[in-house]
Amino acid sequence: MSKFLGIDIGGTNVSYAIVDENGEFANENSIMTSTIGSVEELADTIYEAIKSDLKGLEGIGIGAPSVNIQTQQIEYAPNLNWGDVIPIKDIFQSRFDLPVVVINDANAAAYGEKFFGGAVDMDHFAVITLGTGIGLGMFINGEIVNGSNGLAGEIGHSIVQLDGRECNCGKFGCLETYIAKDGIIQTAKELLEFSSGGSLLQKISPSDITPLEIFKAARKEDPVSLEVVDAVTKYLALGVSNLINILDIEHVFLSGGIAKSGNILKRKTDKYLKTFVLPNLRDKFDLRISEINDKNGAILGSAALAKQKFEAVH
Amino acid sequence: MSKFLGIDIGGTNVSYAIVDENGEFANENSIMTSTIGSVEELADTIYEAIKSDLKGLEGIGIGAPSVNIQTQQIEYAPNLNWGDVIPIKDIFQSRFDLPVVVINDANAAAYGEKFFGGAVDMDHFAVITLGTGIGLGMFINGEIVNGSNGLAGEIGHSIVQLDGRECNCGKFGCLETYIAKDGIIQTAKELLEFSSGGSLLQKISPSDITPLEIFKAARKEDPVSLEVVDAVTKYLALGVSNLINILDIEHVFLSGGIAKSGNILKRKTDKYLKTFVLPNLRDKFDLRISEINDKNGAILGSAALAKQKFEAVH
Numbered sequence: 001m002s003k004f005l006g007i008d009i010g011g012t013n014v015s016y017a018i019v020d021e022n023g024e025f026a027n028e029n030s031i032m033t034s035t036i037g038s039v040e041e042l043a044d045t046i047y048e049a050i051k052s053d054l055k056g057l058e059g060i061g062i063g064a065p066s067v068n069i070q071t072q073q074i075e076y077a078p079n080l081n082w083g084d085v086i087p088i089k090d091i092f093q094s095r096f097d098l099p100v101v102v103i104n105d106a107n108a109a110a111y112g113e114k115f116f117g118g119a120v121d122m123d124h125f126a127v128i129t130l131g132t133g134i135g136l137g138m139f140i141n142g143e144i145v146n147g148s149n150g151l152a153g154e155i156g157h158s159i160v161q162l163d164g165r166e167c168n169c170g171k172f173g174c175l176e177t178y179i180a181k182d183g184i185i186q187t188a189k190e191l192l193e194f195s196s197g198g199s200l201l202q203k204i205s206p207s208d209i210t211p212l213e214i215f216k217a218a219r220k221e222d223p224v225s226l227e228v229v230d231a232v233t234k235y236l237a238l239g240v241s242n243l244i245n246i247l248d249i250e251h252v253f254l255s256g257g258i259a260k261s262g263n264i265l266k267r268k269t270d271k272y273l274k275t276f277v278l279p280n281l282r283d284k285f286d287l288r289i290s291e292i293n294d295k296n297g298a299i300l301g302s303a304a305l306a307k308q309k310f311e312a313v314h
Numbered sequence: 315m316s317k318f319l320g321i322d323i324g325g326t327n328v329s330y331a332i333v334d335e336n337g338e339f340a341n342e343n344s345i346m347t348s349t350i351g352s353v354e355e356l357a358d359t360i361y362e363a364i365k366s367d368l369k370g371l372e373g374i375g376i377g378a379p380s381v382n383i384q385t386q387q388i389e390y391a392p393n394l395n396w397g398d399v400i401p402i403k404d405i406f407q408s409r410f411d412l413p414v415v416v417i418n419d420a421n422a423a424a425y426g427e428k429f430f431g432g433a434v435d436m437d438h439f440a441v442i443t444l445g446t447g448i449g450l451g452m453f454i455n456g457e458i459v460n461g462s463n464g465l466a467g468e469i470g471h472s473i474v475q476l477d478g479r480e481c482n483c484g485k486f487g488c489l490e491t492y493i494a495k496d497g498i499i500q501t502a503k504e505l506l507e508f509s510s511g512g513s514l515l516q517k518i519s520p521s522d523i524t525p526l527e528i529f530k531a532a533r534k535e536d537p538v539s540l541e542v543v544d545a546v547t548k549y550l551a552l553g554v555s556n557l558i559n560i561l562d563i564e565h566v567f568l569s570g571g572i573a574k575s576g577n578i579l580k581r582k583t584d585k586y587l588k589t590f591v592l593p594n595l596r597d598k599f600d601l602r603i604s605e606i607n608d609k610n611g612a613i614l615g616s617a618a619l620a621k622q623k624f625e626a627v628h
Contacts, residue, residue, distance in 0.1 A: 076594060124462045136560065141457045147562020148438045149598050157592045158556040161476070162548070169592055234476070242472040242556060246450065248461020278471045278483055280390060284463050 002311050003056050005096075006303030007046065008105060008296055009033070009064040011079030011132035012181075012257075015296050016046055018053060019303035023116040025295065027053055039074075039086050043095040059099045059310030060092055061302030063108025065133060069150035072102045078168045079132050099310045105298050106135025106153050107144055109255050109290070112301030114139060118253060118291035125251040126243055127290065127297065128155065130236075130258035134176045137301075140247065156180065160238050178235040181258070184211045188228045199224035215261035229268060236265075237272030244277050244285050255290035255297050262289065316625050317370050319410075320617030321360065322419060322610055323347070323378040325393030325446035326495075326571075329610050330360055332367060333617035337430040339609065341367055353388075353400050357409040373413045373624030374406055375616030377422025379447060383464035386416045392482045393446050413624045419612050420449025420467050421458055423569050423604070426615030428453060432567060432605040439565040440557055441604065441611065442469065444550075444572035448490045451615075454561065470494065474552050492549040495572070498525045502542045513538035529575035543582060550579075551586030558591050558599050569604035569611050576603065 003026075007016040014033055017025035027050045036042045066077035072089035074080065093100045103111070110127045113119040119127075123142040129135035134156030138145040145152050156176035157169055164173025165183070177183045188209055192201060200217040201209055201224055217225035243249050259265065270287055277285060290297055317340075321330040328347055331339035341364045350356045380391035386403035388394065407414045417425070424441045427433040433441075437456040443449035448470030452459040459466050470490035471483055478487025479497070491497045502523055506515060514531040515523055515538055531539035557563050573579065584601055591599065604611055 140454055140459055143455045143457075145454055145561065148564035149562055149595070151592075151595060151598070152560065152562035154559045154562075154592055154595075158559045159552055159590055162474075162552065171590065171592070238473055238476065243560070245468040245472045246466065246557070246560075247459065248463055248466035248468075250462030276473055276485065278465075278468055278485070281463070281465060281468075284465070 004303040004306040005060045006299035007062045008298035017299050039082050039088050039091050043092050059306040061306030062102045063105040063298035063302040067102050067104045101306050106137040108301035109297035110137025111305050112297035115304035116300050124249050126249050127253045127255050129256035131256040132181050134180050175239045179232050187231050191224050195224050211258050233268035234272050237269045241276035252287050253290045318617040318620040319374045320613035321376045322612035331613050353396050353402050353405050357406050373620040375620030376416045377419040377612035377616040381416050381418045415620050420451040422615035423611035424451025425619050426611035429618035430614050438563050440563050441567045441569050443570035445570040446495050448494050489553045493546050501545050505538050509538050525572050547582035548586050551583045555590035566601050567604045569607050
């Protein structure tokens with residue numbers, strides 16, 4: 001049975017696993033990104049952790065933010081501190097002596113959904129990853145969308161509010177500033193400041209307020225948290241509705257850490273979608289939580305892409 | 315030489331021409347849409363006008379708004395008053411006894427650009443039609459984008475302003491309400507009402523204020539008109555930037571009546587695009603006025619599609 005190493009590099013964690021052809025994981029592990037000083041160190045760390053299981057490994061797939069698929073480098077990733085231009089393919093290839101393919105983390109999630117998740121039979125779908133940043137991977141007409149320069153998918157930097165919040169990218173009003181991790185926390189802190197009633201969020205230290213804590217409090221009907229969730233789902237629905245209105249994409253999967261907040265996220269986003277999507281498309285789309293979100297779509301997808309590219313004829 | 319009839323149905327005018335394989339037009343004509351009571355009447359009118367030149371005609375391509383490409387009908391077009399569901403393919407087929415293909419008017423413009431315009435060698439491009447409504451036709455990975463239900467391209471109904479202007483579609487803040495014909499006129503009237511200084515627009519009767527008059531006055535530095543053009547180009551740039559950020563579409567063509575306002579439209583939209591597009595994509599896109607805008611991209615494109623589908627082997 002063929003085996004491939006899938007690696008998902010995120011702003012908060014690097015996760016990896018050896019994936020077999022049924023999508024089963026072995027040696028699954030996660031490292032805090034901030035504890036890793038360089039990509040060379042990352043390659044060494046993963047190599048050491050799995051070196052007793054390298055036998056039979058046929059290739060490596062890496063999903064990362066800000067990937068230039070043409071150069072196979074990470075270029076100017078705002079949420080990584082490993083340098084401006086990182087030749088990540090070359091570094092892993094020489095450390096492991098195996099073929100390596102690098103893709104955008106959100107495209108990796110889309111490959112994961114296509115090969116092992118809910119999109120197996122779909123020609124048109126999108127996967128939105130919700131976490132430290134916001135990613136988007138799409139299949140249109142049965143093909144992955146990389147765009148003219150391999151840089152497609154930056155829905156997190158589509159503008160949802162003219163002259164809105166300042167974004168790390170230097171622009172104003174990007175979707176990411178409202179629905180990615182820091183944006184959600186910012187909304188909570190702004191609302192707490194002006195809130196006269198109490199909030200469950202005041203019982204935790206401000207530095208411990210996370211999206212998951214906020215969603216948890218919202219499920220307990222905490223008014224401030226409900227307001228935060230309302231704002232998040234309104235902007236998320238705005239972004240998703242633009243995909244549906246512009247591309248008539250029927251299936252949109254939500255993936256990533258924040259998508260684990262589950263039913264309340266989907267339910268409230270659906271409510272806003274009903275008012276943001278064109279009337280004649282309102283019964284023609286389907287928002288769902290990724291079916292492989294308990295696993296890790298980007299690990300699965302990058303391993304699946306490596307399989308597709310490198311699998312030896314057995 | 316093969317010949318095809320191309321028809322472009324718009325909210326204001328229906329235009330048509332017999333198109334030869336070099337993209338040259340014969341029998342070109344235009345009828346005001348409001349003077350036509352039904353699609354049967356439209357088919358009769360065009361038939362009568364060109365009946366002496368029917369010889370050699372091999373098929374008909376029709377570009378229209380709100381086309382369902384699966385049923386080949388016009389369905390619930392907000393800017394046409396010919397009934398809810400119009401079996402336009404069948405009506406023209408039986409009137410002309412020729413094969414007919416119907417597509418979305420903006421997709422027709424994209425086909426026109428692809429076969430006869432500036433996009434001949436492009437795999438990723440978009441054509442935005444600016445007129446009574448706002449249309450969008452796209453090629454991604456070398457293929458036209460129809461979407462899951464044949465309804466892709468509704469960028470005019472992407473939301474650019476939360477809780478913004480009410481749209482004919484029932485939603486609020488749609489791009490169309492700011493940059494389509496009526497939206498531009500509304501902005502001008504709102505600004506005129508609160509303007510203390512004079513304006514060239516006050517010298518024409520309010521009912522004669524059109525986008526072209528506004529752009530003309532803006533070129534003469536009329537302050538109110540410049541403000542209108544500023545608002546229009548800001549929202550247009552917002553819509554275009556979302557395409558670029560999300561799809562990494564390098565080439566965006568502006569087409570349709572309002573695109574004929576020319577250089578000032580492109581120049582000011584470009585200015586806003588520089589602040590709305592992600593920094594790493596800012597030197598990787600190209601906004602231009604359609605190269606076939608003096609002709610009629612939708613006539614050309616629908617005729618080209620008919621040629622592709624129906625051309626007999628000679």
